[in-house]
Amino acid sequence: MSELARMFSYHFMQRALIVGVLVSLCAALLGVSLVLKRYSMIGDGLSHVGFGALAVASAFHLAPLAAAVPVVVLAAILLLRMSQSSRLKGDALIALVSSSALAVGVISVSLTTGMNTEVSSYMFGSVLSLSRSDAILSVLLSLAVLLLFAAFYPRLFAVTFDESFARATGTRAARYNTLLAVLTAVTVVLGMRMMGALLISSLIIFPALSAMRVCRSFRSVILCAACVSVGCFLAGLVASYFLSTPTGASIVIANLLVFGLCSLLGMRNIH
Numbered sequence: 001m002s003e004l005a006r007m008f009s010y011h012f013m014q015r016a017l018i019v020g021v022l023v024s025l026c027a028a029l030l031g032v033s034l035v036l037k038r039y040s041m042i043g044d045g046l047s048h049v050g051f052g053a054l055a056v057a058s059a060f061h062l063a064p065l066a067a068a069v070p071v072v073v074l075a076a077i078l079l080l081r082m083s084q085s086s087r088l089k090g091d092a093l094i095a096l097v098s099s100s101a102l103a104v105g106v107i108s109v110s111l112t113t114g115m116n117t118e119v120s121s122y123m124f125g126s127v128l129s130l131s132r133s134d135a136i137l138s139v140l141l142s143l144a145v146l147l148l149f150a151a152f153y154p155r156l157f158a159v160t161f162d163e164s165f166a167r168a169t170g171t172r173a174a175r176y177n178t179l180l181a182v183l184t185a186v187t188v189v190l191g192m193r194m195m196g197a198l199l200i201s202s203l204i205i206f207p208a209l210s211a212m213r214v215c216r217s218f219r220s221v222i223l224c225a226a227c228v229s230v231g232c233f234l235a236g237l238v239a240s241y242f243l244s245t246p247t248g249a250s251i252v253i254a255n256l257l258v259f260g261l262c263s264l265l266g267m268r269n270i271h
Helices: 002-007 011-036 042-059 064-085 090-111 117-124 132-151 153-161 163-168 173-195 200-214 218-243 247-270
Strands: none
Touching: 002 218, 011 042, 011 132, 011 153, 011 173, 011 200, 011 218, 042 064, 042 090, 042 117, 042 173, 042 200, 064 090, 064 132, 064 173, 132 153, 132 173, 153 163, 153 173, 153 218, 163 173, 173 200, 173 247, 200 218, 200 247, 218 247
16 A cells, blocks of 8 residues: 555656546547447547647647647548448548558658657557646546536437437437547547557447446446446556556556456356
8 A cells, every 4th residue: 555655646647547547437438339339440540540640740849639639530520421421431441541640640750750759659658658738638628528428428328329210309410420429539639648549449449348248228338337447547557557567558458357357247147
């Protein structure tokens, strides 16, 4: 306990704790809807777009998070609209956009600053290096995502489970699908600093899949996913501090272990 107290006495750990818990909550809540709507890989695609935007912002000495958020939000809206009207569907469209954005980011980095520490932190994650200004922006945006999700929860629930029925009852499904895409885009950009572009999709997918193994109703899955996400973040953060392992990878391993446990519990309940 004394070691834990000393761990969280550092300002950078306090910033990491606050931002990490909020981003984990956002990712878990949105992840349930994304998995149920079969949009789970959109997080991976948007993370590559985010890396490209962050790399370009870094090359031009702009504020990375402030520059990346609108770019990724626009990409999320375009992905949603194009998937509904284009011949390219789902994973093919995501792969096309994400690989192109990643290539733009790599070229920008190679022609300007090179693979420095800041750019590397967005690729592999480095929540412990959050600056005070980035932490404040992350907290504000995370709270906005949580408030919007709570405010429009009934509508998001409707378009998640039966979009056709929601349209028939007068719900503007396209508007709420766009809201879901925008909230996901913001969460992905915030989560990249914690998990990195390579691992951020796991923060969205794992808690939802784990919760679905042991819960049945939408509300119980949401609550369970939120608890799993925050718990795994805390476990990964503590493990990375004491074992000197990368924070993002430690969080993924914690999520993987919980997913395995929930899968075993789910199989027992079936039998």
